[in-house]
Amino acid sequence: MNVLVCVKQIPDPNVPGRLDPATHRLVREGVDLVLDPGDEHAVEAGLQLVEKAGGEVTVLSMGPPRALDALRKALSMGGTRGILITDPALENSDSLSTARAIAAATKDQPFDLIICGTESTDGYSGAVPGQLAELLGLPLLSFAKRLEVSEGKVVIDRQTDDGFDVVESSLPAVVTVTGGINEARYPSLRGIMQAKNKEVKQLSLQDLGLAGQAGKEALTQEVVQVTPAEARKAGTVVEDKGEGGKRVAEYLAELKII
Amino acid sequence: MIWVYAETVDGVPRPISLELLTKARSLGEVTAVALGPGSVKAADQLGAHGAKKVLVHEDAAFRDLLAVPAVDLLATLIEKHKPELILFGMTYEGRDIASRLSARLGTALIANATDLERKGEGYSVISPVFGGSLLVTTVPRTSATPLVLVRPKAFAAEPGGEGKPEIETLTEPVSTSKAPRVVRREKEKAAGPRLEDAAVIVSGGRGLGSPENFGMLEELAAELGAAVGASRAVVDAGWKPYSMQIGQTGKTVKPTVYIAVGISGAMQHTVGMKGAKTIVAINKDPEAPIFKLADLGIVGDVHKVVPQLIEEVRARKRK
Ligand SMILES: Cc1cc2nc3c(=O)[nH]c(=O)nc-3n(C[C@H](O)[C@H](O)[C@H](O)COP(=O)(O)OP(=O)(O)OC[C@H]3O[C@@H](n4cnc5c(N)ncnc54)[C@H](O)[C@@H]3O)c2cc1C
Numbered sequence: 001m002n003v004l005v006c007v008k009q010i011p012d013p014n015v016p017g018r019l020d021p022a023t024h025r026l027v028r029e030g031v032d033l034v035l036d037p038g039d040e041h042a043v044e045a046g047l048q049l050v051e052k053a054g055g056e057v058t059v060l061s062m063g064p065p066r067a068l069d070a071l072r073k074a075l076s077m078g079g080t081r082g083i084l085i086t087d088p089a090l091e092n093s094d095s096l097s098t099a100r101a102i103a104a105a106t107k108d109q110p111f112d113l114i115i116c117g118t119e120s121t122d123g124y125s126g127a128v129p130g131q132l133a134e135l136l137g138l139p140l141l142s143f144a145k146r147l148e149v150s151e152g153k154v155v156i157d158r159q160t161d162d163g164f165d166v167v168e169s170s171l172p173a174v175v176t177v178t179g180g181i182n183e184a185r186y187p188s189l190r191g192i193m194q195a196k197n198k199e200v201k202q203l204s205l206q207d208l209g210l211a212g213q214a215g216k217e218a219l220t221q222e223v224v225q226v227t228p229a230e231a232r233k234a235g236t237v238v239e240d241k242g243e244g245g246k247r248v249a250e251y252l253a254e255l256k257i258i
Numbered sequence: 259m260i261w262v263y264a265e266t267v268d269g270v271p272r273p274i275s276l277e278l279l280t281k282a283r284s285l286g287e288v289t290a291v292a293l294g295p296g297s298v299k300a301a302d303q304l305g306a307h308g309a310k311k312v313l314v315h316e317d318a319a320f321r322d323l324l325a326v327p328a329v330d331l332l333a334t335l336i337e338k339h340k341p342e343l344i345l346f347g348m349t350y351e352g353r354d355i356a357s358r359l360s361a362r363l364g365t366a367l368i369a370n371a372t373d374l375e376r377k378g379e380g381y382s383v384i385s386p387v388f389g390g391s392l393l394v395t396t397v398p399r400t401s402a403t404p405l406v407l408v409r410p411k412a413f414a415a416e417p418g419g420e421g422k423p424e425i426e427t428l429t430e431p432v433s434t435s436k437a438p439r440v441v442r443r444e445k446e447k448a449a450g451p452r453l454e455d456a457a458v459i460v461s462g463g464r465g466l467g468s469p470e471n472f473g474m475l476e477e478l479a480a481e482l483g484a485a486v487g488a489s490r491a492v493v494d495a496g497w498k499p500y501s502m503q504i505g506q507t508g509k510t511v512k513p514t515v516y517i518a519v520g521i522s523g524a525m526q527h528t529v530g531m532k533g534a535k536t537i538v539a540i541n542k543d544p545e546a547p548i549f550k551l552a553d554l555g556i557v558g559d560v561h562k563v564v565p566q567l568i569e570e571v572r573a574r575k576r577k
């Protein structure tokens with residue numbers, strides 16, 4: 001089975017982000033870049049499938065040249081080879097351009113399954129996988145918290161507001177996985193060493209036949225303003241000296257909750 | 259003309275549908291699209307919330323198959339009617355449909371919206387970033403109909419339409435090829451009200467110390483008729499299911515009272531609950547960021563404060 005996992009490199013989510021007030025762009029200087037933790041679960045899901053059924057996991061990322069680091073991390077977890085889509089014209093692409101570029105990169109090498117995160121940790125729009133599925137004419141099985149492939153079929157438990165739905169379709173397909181689907185493995189030392197020699201193919205917009213159809217020249221939307229949100233005001237803070245629970249109950253009574 | 263994709267379950271509109279209609283009617287004339295068996299039954303309520311016209315299609319495929327049938331139908335309808343804008347809820351269903359549709363039409367998809375404004379001939383869309391500390395205004399730049407995904411609870415649903423809407427029943431054949439099929443639905447049992455509907459929410463974080471200690475929050479919730487929520491730390495640790503998670507990657511809630519117990523108040527948590535009318539926080543760390551937005555904060559140990567609170571609530575109820 002041939003699996004493609006799409007991964008994104010993002011600023012370290014544990015460091016509060018900042019926007020440049022002049023350009024409205026994310027400040028990337030001085031911030032560590034990491035493989036999106038949500039996408040680590042996608043890599044793990046792909047690895048588990050091929051460990052069971054045989055086959056290979058290709059990892060793909062679109063981003064600046066240094067997104068190679070994110071691919072190396074995914075390769076050190078066990079991916080077979082990488083694809084890096086990188087082109088100055090793709091800087092600040094919107095999701096549709098990202099999906100177009102990924103779709104074009106898969107044209108000459110069909111995959112049985114494409115796995116994505118449900119949403120990126122920095123952008124959290126969750127738009128790319130559905131757009132990708134549409135461009136490739138494939139079914140999308142989204143929000144998987146369990147994933148199984150057998151006899152040419154893919155079955156997932158799809159997260160819902162109050163439980164889950166069991167959803168199935170034929171292969172090939174696109175699947176998005178939630179953080180709850182697995183524990184992502186840590187790369188082993190051997191994995192890290194091996195990753196350095198694994199093949200990573202670089203593709204430009206020209207290579208993809210998309211010059212002028214993705215990235216800067218094909219923006220569907222534009223950020224025109226960034227303003228600070230109104231903050232909530234703090235109220236009373238009291239130290240518990242043995243009456244804290246009573247104080248809360250009193251307050252709830254004032255609010256007519258009890 | 260603004261369209262709202264109105265999610266319904268067995269002919270009952272989901273709350274998000276009514277929230278979207280309430281906002282949409284303040285922007286212009288509204289048409290709702292409701293799909294699936296029983297959707298015609300939802301029309302009156304959609305009308306009462308602002309839909310002048312409701313397009314319904316009752317085929318079972320819209321219920322049993324993910325996204326594709328709805329995308330096919332919407333693409334045809336958009337081509338025919340050319341609405342200015344379509345609003346979807348940022349829900350499991352809304353996201354799947356809107357993302358596919360945006361690629362089909364080659365149009366703008368603006369996600370995470372919490373507000374919308376008319377701007378000249380078009381619309382601008384406001385979404386929070388960085389845990390809601392900043393608001394970003396985005397405008398579509400395509401000639402095709404832009405699609406907007408609106409976060410649940412961004413708007414309060416209020417009736418106020420002009421009464422009975424015009425209903426147009428659609429009957430075009432529905433494609434079923436290649437769409438994923440729902441073969442079974444499983445519900446996790448939860449006691450008490452749903453988080454989305456609850457007037458009071460008691461929510462627990464890592465400060466509770468162990469999954470067993472969640473028991474006292476459930477006890478408190480039962481006394482208050484409240485729903486129980488959780489921080490991501492607690493969900494990631496496997497103490498509670500994801501369906502209870504509140505925050506950026508979980509649910510957005512707007513109860514009358516939110517009681518945060520042993521929750522530090524990280525931005526990614528507070529973005530999901532700071533719309534609560536009142537916030538009560540119990541945390542042993544006086545520097546915990548949750549106190550910056552709490553109306554009442556108790557600096558104390560959950561193991562002392564919560565049992566006393568339960569006792570006191572019971573005592574007051576007996577009176
Ligand atoms: C991209 C991204 C998305 C995220 N999405 C979410 C989300 O949707 N929802 C969410 O909740 N988080 C989310 N997070 C995680 C978030 O940043 C915090 O890590 C998380 O909310 C912390 O949970 P917590 O407050 O329970 O735990 P902690 O931060 O560990 O806080 C525990 C608190 O309990 C207090 N405490 C400890 N012992 C006691 C005691 N005995 N009595 C009283 N108080 C005590 C401590 O003082 C502390 O303040 C996200 C993070 C990222 C990077």
Ligand SMILES: Nc1ncnc2c1ncn2[C@@H]1O[C@H](COP(=O)(O)O)[C@@H](O)[C@H]1O
Binds near residue numbers: 116129
């Ligand atoms: N630049 C990218 N390169 C590779 N995959 C991506 C990229 N952006 C998004 N994805 C994939 O799409 C998922 C959802 O991202 P998003 O739509 O940006 O929220 C991610 O978890 C990735 O699997």
